[in-house]
Amino acid sequence: MDGRQEPKPENPLTAPAATPAPLRVKTLKCSGCGNSLTLRGMERTESVACEACGSVIDLTDENLRIISTFQSRVRYKPIIPLGSRGKLRGDLFEVIGYLRRAVTVEGVDYEWSEYLLFNPYKGFRWLSEYNGHWNFLKSTNQLPRTKGDGVKYLDKTFLHFQTAESRVVYVLGEFYWKVQAGESCRFSDYIAPPLILSKEQTARETDWSIGEYLEPExxxxxxxxxxxxPARIGVAPNQPSPYAGKTAPLWKLIGYFFLAALFIHLTLFFLAQNKRVFETRFTFEQKDKGKAFVTEVFELSGRPSNVVVRSAAAPLSNYWVYLNMALISEDGRAYDFGREISYYSGTEDGTAWSEGGFSDEATLPAIPAGKYYLRIEPDFPAPRINYQVEVYRDVPKWSFFFMALGALCLLPILLIWRVARFEGKRWAESDHPGTLWKRIPESAPEQEKEKTNPEGKESR
Incomplete structure (x- = not known):
């Protein structure tokens, strides 16, 4: 943070390949209260903060001058104690410093913690924690290139997330610069989950650091x-989406199901009888109104399948006809249904219009084989109606295919909704709320090897 020049690590060619030996430590007494202080960064440490009195001591001064004092009402306790050692990305680091920063947005203070890590051969690294979310950061001297409202770094596009002014509110332990109470810097964060690129500016210089989201466990x-x-709250700027990488496999799976559904439907389409088994014509007059007519017996063969009853009526100009119908088997089973055919037309404000039609059809599903007849009871206001009925057996229907297709689309719709919900929570905390789809970043690999990030100035 705040653009401090990090001391260069020892020549890596002379560093042993094995895990480095325990760090050498040195103790001294606090100039403010006499409390014993332990130094682990050795000659690379320029200042140390006393936990007991809050004094920050200048280690480059032979008299151990106190350069600042933190009078914090809150006694912060690091989640990872100073002196703790852990292996991150294959290298062993020790926690030597703890920093608490704050930013004020619309009158509200937001604070986060930063831990300074040290390895005698790798140098300094940082861990940052906010609302239970963690990042592992290191400096870089490779300057990103501006690209639209983001930056390009290592062939990856990072989108701007936020810019704000931060200040130091509490320190504990060692630091490689002379940290002071209230020191501030202007930072800008750019994200390409799970990576975050941070730019930090002071009056003296500008520094960049690259970080990667870490799972707390x-x-x-x-x-x-x-x-x-600590439990995670909300969505972190560079927190990987739990749905990243799932879209392509899902669409691939849906494609397989689509082809399977299409194959099954086409197979049934070509195997279907689609056979006309009965046809008749009637002439209805007003004297026949209320009477029931029955057709000749016809046979339905094959497996249980649909029966389509197609009907047409004429003349039908500004009239309607309603037919109460039933398909009845020889053993008395009846499938009742009713159909209305109507046609109206005219002219309004010089424009011709029409609605309705002269034909209609009804589908009865899964009718068993056997002998059947139709009972027809007409109702109509016209003086006379000519009516035609056709009965088809086992007619292929595309409606089932499109129903299956609609069901398949539910999965991507649900996934899109979840992605939008997750990304909405992420960007709600940014400088760009409400620009969700423009700002959904491309997914980055789960692991970003440190060797791809050049060494440079430490800014976190």
């Missing part, structure tokens, strides 16, 4: 902490 295991980690 992985830290708990790495540092062998016995107490539970």
């Amino acid at each position: 992985s830290l708990r295991s790495a540092f062998q902490l016995t107490s539970p980690m």
